[in-house]
Amino acid sequence: MKRFTILVAALLALMLAAPASAQSAIRATPGFVRVAIETSAGRIVVALDQRHAPETTANFLAYVDDGRLDGTTFYRASRRKGAAAFGFIQGGIAMDARRRLPPLALEPTDRTGLKHLDGTLSMAHGADDDSANGNFSIMVGANPSLDARGSYRGYAAFGKVVAGMDVVRRILALPTGGGRGPMRGQMILQPVRLIRAVRLDGVPKPTGRPKPWMLFAPR
Numbered sequence: 001m002k003r004f005t006i007l008v009a010a011l012l013a014l015m016l017a018a019p020a021s022a023q024s025a026i027r028a029t030p031g032f033v034r035v036a037i038e039t040s041a042g043r044i045v046v047a048l049d050q051r052h053a054p055e056t057t058a059n060f061l062a063y064v065d066d067g068r069l070d071g072t073t074f075y076r077a078s079r080r081k082g083a084a085a086f087g088f089i090q091g092g093i094a095m096d097a098r099r100r101l102p103p104l105a106l107e108p109t110d111r112t113g114l115k116h117l118d119g120t121l122s123m124a125h126g127a128d129d130d131s132a133n134g135n136f137s138i139m140v141g142a143n144p145s146l147d148a149r150g151s152y153r154g155y156a157a158f159g160k161v162v163a164g165m166d167v168v169r170r171i172l173a174l175p176t177g178g179g180r181g182p183m184r185g186q187m188i189l190q191p192v193r194l195i196r197a198v199r200l201d202g203v204p205k206p207t208g209r210p211k212p213w214m215l216f217a218p219r
Helices: 002-017 020-026 054-066 165-172
Strands: 032-039 042-049 072-080 083-092 120-123 135-140 157-163 187-199
Touching (some): 042 054, 042 165, 054 120, 054 157, 054 187, 072 165, 083 165, 083 187, 157 165
Antiparallel strands (some): 032 042, 032 187, 042 157, 072 083, 072 187, 083 135, 120 135
């Protein structure tokens, strides 16, 4: 009996000592929706902040629930000059117009109160601030240059990684090259497959829109 009591106490101690990120990944948090992103490099779990960035969260969940991110890649690793272990990785539908939903209006950080900190999830967009669709980034270290300031509207932060930052860091460290403009030298030479993304909280709500990329998918 004494041995059993000691074993139970040890298990409880291990649970309490578990990293906060691991515990966060296990349970739901009010105001957040968790999504598991399965990649060829490992599993990443993100929590989307639907209270502070509702439109951006809804957009990302539409891509998840439709399966529009399944079979895409993490294709970019932007490392900070002089600090290779910091920067961000980018993934999603890239230029695949078959998977694209209507563009998303920007929810800037000076409105949401969210910042581009370590592990922050952010939407990518083009020259038009309101052009985000199915491409997103994950920060490694803080990237305040992506936050809104003055007339610069920045990018939409809308969630955070709660498990799998080791996977994110491995992707950031992969060999890169190619690319043009701001992406010059940042394209991952062997992109990491984004096998599937699935929500862990709530009920999926597919858009019902056509899925033309599925027409020639292997069965």
